Amino acid sequence: MRTSYRFLWCVFLLAWGVAPCSASVGRPAPAAGVTILFTIPESKVSLHEPVYIQFSIHNGLDEDVRFDMGLDGKHNLEFSVKKPDGSLIRIPPKPYPSVVSSNPAERAPLAPGRTFTKTMLLNEWYQFPTPGRYVVEAELGGQVETVSGTPTAPAPAQEIPIQVTPRDPERLKSVCEELRKGAMNIKNAWEASKAAFALSYVDDPIAVPFLGRVLKESFAGKYAAISGLARIGNPEAVQILTSYAETADPEMKLQVANALSEIRSRANK
Amino acid sequence: MRVIGSPDLSLVCGPQSYALRQPAVREDLSLSFDPTDLGTYFVQSTNQGYCYSLNGWIVWTSSGGSANNPAYPTNFTEAGWGKQGCCTLEFTYTWGSSSGNKADLAACTMGEYVTSSLGTGTQNWPYPMVEQVTYPITTTDWAPTSGLESDYLLAPSSFYTPYSAASFTDTQIYRYKCPGVNNWNWVTLPGGPYTMTRSVSQNGVWQYKVSKADGSLTYNLP
Numbered sequence: 001m002r003t004s005y006r007f008l009w010c011v012f013l014l015a016w017g018v019a020p021c022s023a024s025v026g027r028p029a030p031a032a033g034v035t036i037l038f039t040i041p042e043s044k045v046s047l048h049e050p051v052y053i054q055f056s057i058h059n060g061l062d063e064d065v066r067f068d069m070g071l072d073g074k075h076n077l078e079f080s081v082k083k084p085d086g087s088l089i090r091i092p093p094k095p096y097p098s099v100v101s102s103n104p105a106e107r108a109p110l111a112p113g114r115t116f117t118k119t120m121l122l123n124e125w126y127q128f129p130t131p132g133r134y135v136v137e138a139e140l141g142g143q144v145e146t147v148s149g150t151p152t153a154p155a156p157a158q159e160i161p162i163q164v165t166p167r168d169p170e171r172l173k174s175v176c177e178e179l180r181k182g183a184m185n186i187k188n189a190w191e192a193s194k195a196a197f198a199l200s201y202v203d204d205p206i207a208v209p210f211l212g213r214v215l216k217e218s219f220a221g222k223y224a225a226i227s228g229l230a231r232i233g234n235p236e237a238v239q240i241l242t243s244y245a246e247t248a249d250p251e252m253k254l255q256v257a258n259a260l261s262e263i264r265s266r267a268n269k
Numbered sequence: 270m271r272v273i274g275s276p277d278l279s280l281v282c283g284p285q286s287y288a289l290r291q292p293a294v295r296e297d298l299s300l301s302f303d304p305t306d307l308g309t310y311f312v313q314s315t316n317q318g319y320c321y322s323l324n325g326w327i328v329w330t331s332s333g334g335s336a337n338n339p340a341y342p343t344n345f346t347e348a349g350w351g352k353q354g355c356c357t358l359e360f361t362y363t364w365g366s367s368s369g370n371k372a373d374l375a376a377c378t379m380g381e382y383v384t385s386s387l388g389t390g391t392q393n394w395p396y397p398m399v400e401q402v403t404y405p406i407t408t409t410d411w412a413p414t415s416g417l418e419s420d421y422l423l424a425p426s427s428f429y430t431p432y433s434a435a436s437f438t439d440t441q442i443y444r445y446k447c448p449g450v451n452n453w454n455w456v457t458l459p460g461g462p463y464t465m466t467r468s469v470s471q472n473g474v475w476q477y478k479v480s481k482a483d484g485s486l487t488y489n490l491p
Contacts, residue, residue: 071353071359096421096423097406097423098402098422098423098439099381099421099423099441101381101410101418101419101421102418102419102421103417104361104417104418105415105417186376187376188375189376189378189413190375190378190411190412219446219448219453220378251382251407254389255405255407257389257390258403261390262403
């Protein structure tokens with residue numbers, strides 16, 4: 001289990017984000033053509049643990065290629081999930097907010113021999129709400145083409161199995177603690193915000209005190225913590241948010257008010 | 270000297286032990302750490318050589334020139350604007366680091382903050398624009414070390430018919446916070462605030478228009 005955590009953390013630290021890199025990272029088999037690969041680094045998780053998915057595209061051609069992950073770097077990823085009961089659900093694309101920002105490097109042409117890799121939190125799309133064996137179907141929407149306009153052969157959807165074991169409170173606490181520590185990373189605010197973001201998607205009451213500490217102490221993860229508390233929305237989460245309702249920070253006050261409003265609105269439905 | 274340490278860090282300066290909850294910076298402290306006083310601390314002394322002992326697990330320290338010259342984004346500039354598809358305005362921004370090395374910006378957070386003439390909380394854009402947005406919009410996920418970010422202003426998801434004239438404005442700033450700068454609070458980047466106007470109007474045909482700074486686009490509604 002410890003090895004598993006370490007692996008998870010290494011994946012988080014080293015692979016989250018954008019990495020145009022050599023073919024050895026992401027490990028798509030070098031091929032004459034464009035190779036798209038989706039992998040789930042930790043294919044066995046306990047209920048409510050973060051699930052990461054890694055996307056990589058390798059350019060085995062002798063010409064730059066263009067691909068489009070969407071304005072936010074993820075909109076054009078398409079997922080379907082085969083649930084443990086055998087039913088298949090198609091995950092609709094996440095709607096764009098009114099303002100979106102992303103690193104232009106993610107939309108830059110990929111040079112011959114290069115691999116682009118990006119690891120994302122799959123829970124953003126699907127929460128894996130019950131234990132069991134799931135199969136995630138993943139594909140990149142849109143056309144991949146060379147810069148001269150020649151389309152490459154479309155990559156079929158890839159099926160990736162993932163086993164969700166029953167809820168394990170101790171393991172979940174340990175995962176939350178690792179993410180909380182990550183959210184306190186004062187040397188790298190971007191990594192800290194990503195850790196806080198992952199913690200915010202742990203849809204379990206166990207995450208609440210960890211989110212509370214991130215809200216109180218993190219420099220880069222406060223807003224993610226507010227979102228996470230709003231998402232869980234149990235009495236403990238409401239209590240933490242309420243304790244910030246009269247904060248002297250006007251911006252945080254608004255964010256907390258919106259979070260509490262979101263919880264109330266959900267409860268009234 | 271700046272020191273960032275574990276919750277049990279204590280800084281011994283002369284006869285007293287000094288500690289401070291982040292992110293304030295003070296020089297005249299007389300607060301000792303309490304075992305229950307958990308957190309990350311930002312301790313700063315401008316009296317170099319005066320504090321002679323540190324107890325605790327130090328996460329990060331800096332001293333000398335770097336303490337006096339912490340890195341922060343500089344030369345924040347709009348590199349250009351363009352259109353994405355029919356209806357999205359794209360702006361690209363670049364910046365450098367005050368230290369000359371963008372890698373030194375890793376401890377900084379960058380992002381944007383958007384308020385609206387529509388108010389705060391969840392707001393529907395005015396008819397006929399179909400969109401619901403919760404204001405203010407806060408993003409903090411820019412990668413400061415990249416020195417490059419694109420920002421997109423999207424159109425409403427759809428438009429109700431029959432069309433009618435409507436307009437509203439959002440106000441946007443870009444900002445950063447870095448350790449050692451402005452007590453680790455937000456600093457607004459130059460150039461803004463930007464007014465972003467979205468409107469529907471009739472000019473022979475019904476049009477959707479979005480504008481910001483020197484960029485704008487107009488789209489004829491079907």
